[in-house]
Structures are given as C-alpha cells and as structure tokens.
Amino acid sequence: MVITVASDHAGFDLKKKVIDHLEKKGYQVLEGGAQSADVPFNYVEAGQKVAADILEGKAQRGIAICGTGIGISIVCNKHKGIRCGLCNNEYMARMLRQHNDGNVLAFGARVVGQALALNMVDAFLDEGFAGERHAQRVGDITAQEERLFK
Numbered sequence: 130m131v132i133t134v135a136s137d138h139a140g141f142d143l144k145k146k147v148i149d150h151l152e153k154k155g156y157q158v159l160e161g162g163a164q165s166a167d168v169p170f171n172y173v174e175a176g177q178k179v180a181a182d183i184l185e186g187k188a189q190r191g192i193a194i195c196g197t198g199i200g201i202s203i204v205c206n207k208h209k210g211i212r213c214g215l216c217n218n219e220y221m222a223r224m225l226r227q228h229n230d231g232n233v234l235a236f237g238a239r240v241v242g243q244a245l246a247l248n249m250v251d252a253f254l255d256e257g258f259a260g261e262r263h264a265q266r267v268g269d270i271t272a273q274e275e276r277l278f279k
C-alpha cells in the first residue's frame with residue numbers, strides 16, 4: 130500500500146516522524162508539503178497534494194498534518210472521493226476506517242504528541258471498513274458528492 134503524507138510548516142517535524150515510522154513498517158511513502166519547519170508553507174497546497182495523489186491512483190491512503198489539523202482536513206474534504214477525518218485519539222482513527230471508510234487521516238501537530246500520532250497512524254492503516262449499514266451511509270455521502278460536485 131502506498132501512503133501519501135503531507136504537512137504545512139507546523140506539521141513538518143511530525144510528518145518526518147510519521148514517514149520514518151511508515152518506512153520502517155515497509156510502506157511506500159509519497160511526501161508532500163513543507164520541506165522545513167522554518168519556512169511557512171500553505172496547508173491548502175499540502176492538502177491538495179494528499180487528495181490528488183489518492184484521486185490520481187498514486188496512493189491508497191493519505192495522512193495530512195497541519196498545526197491543528199483543521200485547515201488541512203477542510204481542504205482534503207473539498208475533493209470528491211476523499212473522506213478525511215480529523216482525529217485526536219486512536220479510537221477516532223479506528224472508527225474513521227471502520228465506520229466511514231476514510232481514506233485520509235488528519236491531525237494537528239500542535240494538538241497531539243508523537244506517540245499518539247503514530248498510534249493513530251497504525252490504527253488507521255490496520256483497521257478495515259465494517260461495511261453493512263455503514264456502507265449505506267458512505268454510499269449516501271458519495272451520492273451527495275455526485276449531486277454537489279458535478
């Protein structure tokens with residue numbers, strides 16, 4: 130599975146830790162966004178990169194990091210076919226997959242610490258979609274996208 134990971138400057142240090150963690154686990158990683166914590170990088174561009182990599186089939190899952198996780202998760206969710214969840218704990222990251230069939234995990238580097246972030250990443254990548262009643266609801270989201278984003 131290929132994972133695309135991008136951040137703005139606020140998420141840069143944590144992004145590097147996440148990429149290191151993913152590569153040690155054997156995942157292929159695409160990196161986008163800030164190349165330094167010291168040079169401002171717009172979270173909009175970072176979120177667009179994560180979404181584009183998935184929608185173009187270059188990656189199957191994405192991880193999006195900014196200061197709070199709010200801005201970059203909003204950007205990701207403006208793309209048809211992206212289901213991004215802003216998570217603050219491992220349970221939310223697990224449910225993002227199980228109930229929402231999420232394809233992008235977002236979090237805030239100024240909100241969560243490294244250990245929690247890596248636990249959320251693992252939960253997000255290990256968990257499967259539960260289907261059944263949740264498939265109906267995710268299908269409703271897709272139908273809404275079809276209506277709104279022609």
Ligand code: RB5
Pocket residue numbers: 137139140172195196197198199200201
């Ligand atoms: C950058 O200062 C900050 O605004 C950004 O990382 C993010 O928190 C936006 O939602």
